[in-house]
Amino acid sequence: MKEVLIPVLLILLAPAIGCLVYGFERIVKARMQRRIGPPLLQPFYDFLKLAEKRSMIVHSTHAFLGIMHFVALWFALAVLLFGGDLILVIFLHLLSTSLLILAAYSTRSIFSHLGANRTVISILCYEPVLILIAVAVYMLTGSFDAASIFNGSEPLLFRMPAAFVALLMILPIKLKKSPFDVAEAHQELTGGVELEFSGVFFAAIYAAKWVDYVFCYTLVYLFGASDPLLGIGLMAFVFLYLNALDNSSARVNYKQMLRFSFVVALPVAFINLLLTILGLHL
Amino acid sequence: MKLNTFRKKSPWILHYNAGGCNGCDIEILACLAPKYDIERFGMINSGNPKQSDVLLVTGPVTKRSRERLVEVYAQMPEPKVVISCGACACTGGVFRGMYNCEGGIDQYIPVDVYVCGCATRPEQIIDGVIQGLSILEKKTKELEQSVRLKNEPVKEGTQLNRRNIAAEIIKTS
Numbered sequence: 247m248k249e250v251l252i253p254v255l256l257i258l259l260a261p262a263i264g265c266l267v268y269g270f271e272r273i274v275k276a277r278m279q280r281r282i283g284p285p286l287l288q289p290f291y292d293f294l295k296l297a298e299k300r301s302m303i304v305h306s307t308h309a310f311l312g313i314m315h316f317v318a319l320w321f322a323l324a325v326l327l328f329g330g331d332l333i334l335v336i337f338l339h340l341l342s343t344s345l346l347i348l349a350a351y352s353t354r355s356i357f358s359h360l361g362a363n364r365t366v367i368s369i370l371c372y373e374p375v376l377i378l379i380a381v382a383v384y385m386l387t388g389s390f391d392a393a394s395i396f397n398g399s400e401p402l403l404f405r406m407p408a409a410f411v412a413l414l415m416i417l418p419i420k421l422k423k424s425p426f427d428v429a430e431a432h433q434e435l436t437g438g439v440e441l442e443f444s445g446v447f448f449a450a451i452y453a454a455k456w457v458d459y460v461f462c463y464t465l466v467y468l469f470g471a472s473d474p475l476l477g478i479g480l481m482a483f484v485f486l487y488l489n490a491l492d493n494s495s496a497r498v499n500y501k502q503m504l505r506f507s508f509v510v511a512l513p514v515a516f517i518n519l520l521l522t523i524l525g526l527h528l
Numbered sequence: 529m530k531l532n533t534f535r536k537k538s539p540w541i542l543h544y545n546a547g548g549c550n551g552c553d554i555e556i557l558a559c560l561a562p563k564y565d566i567e568r569f570g571m572i573n574s575g576n577p578k579q580s581d582v583l584l585v586t587g588p589v590t591k592r593s594r595e596r597l598v599e600v601y602a603q604m605p606e607p608k609v610v611i612s613c614g615a616c617a618c619t620g621g622v623f624r625g626m627y628n629c630e631g632g633i634d635q636y637i638p639v640d641v642y643v644c645g646c647a648t649r650p651e652q653i654i655d656g657v658i659q660g661l662s663i664l665e666k667k668t669k670e671l672e673q674s675v676r677l678k679n680e681p682v683k684e685g686t687q688l689n690r691r692n693i694a695a696e697i698i699k700t701s
Contacts, residue, residue: 272567276565276567276568279562280562281562281565281567281568282565282568283565283567283568284567284568284569284570285570288537288538288570291534291537291538291570292538292540292570294534295534295535295537295538295581296579298534298535299581299605299606299607300605300606300607301605302578302603302605432575433575436574436575436576437574437576437579441576441578442578443578443579444578444579444605445605448578448579
């Protein structure tokens, strides 16, 4: 009973939890810059305001794809929390992102197209690393299921620390944080893929951002899954790390991001895979 | 629960420079910086007309920028308020009567709050935006509707269908 109840509650409350995480993040970010910062429930107020605003849609497919992005992302999170197949989870997340990219390409706005191009490049940066980590998990536990990690004896962090380092490198790309936020780039593209959404449809994209936070922190939690205290500690560490990095670094261009991913993050993930296989055979 | 109250808590700002000298723009950006920190009221400089509520305009409207000004205003979904920042945007300022611009933005779009000063101080801008928010809260759905449609509702069967028009052109060509 308990095994089912906790994931169901987490899945149902995922947007609310993500909202609180995002609100807290904005406060922490403001305090790091010696500002007071918005109230904790600010994202929630934004959501209600956006939901009430008149929605101007570009065309119906565009708006529909925006809503489906949110639904697919929530579904990916549900599969992950129920202990589903990691590869399936990664590809469901890819599906949700590609729905947003399709939506961005379906408009005639040049900013939207640029944002979509850059989002595709950022997918190219983080997707192979995530898959290599999933393969390493398979080598260790003999199964792609996230449930085998939740029920494992020793935390993944101590069994494959290099994978955690690789995850730390790609998380800023995935969450569009500062050194690697070319996909969003608020100063030049004003949001990129989400540019043409407005009203309640942008509220869906905004809520999808919260669900994405929960998704990424769940991926982090997997590394300490068998020891909940360690898992929560890891999440707190990653939270501080992401905010400090976001505040202290300037944006790199997409070539530098691609180079970083292929020259640093991908080899780290690959070495982790080799070390895991080596460790199993020794 | 009325949703109107939440408008006041998260106004997203769109900032447009209609050919000014950048003095007011720097003051607007100073509002976002740590000293004045307008994010504590939930304001974000969103830069995207489709997602913002408050239009901050600076500068006299030059003839090059007036179409963009109206375009940006039209792209913002209701409810919205317009705040003109600085002497130029309110009246034309020192540029009034020059060949390349006309006096003030209220000749092109409706303005809710006028903020004076050359350049405006950040405190004045914050005060103006807060005044604009009380107007934003009062704006109702009836206000947003078109007066012309209200007086003259669309009759059934009188609308033009672009497909029918296009079909005839395609047939002849």
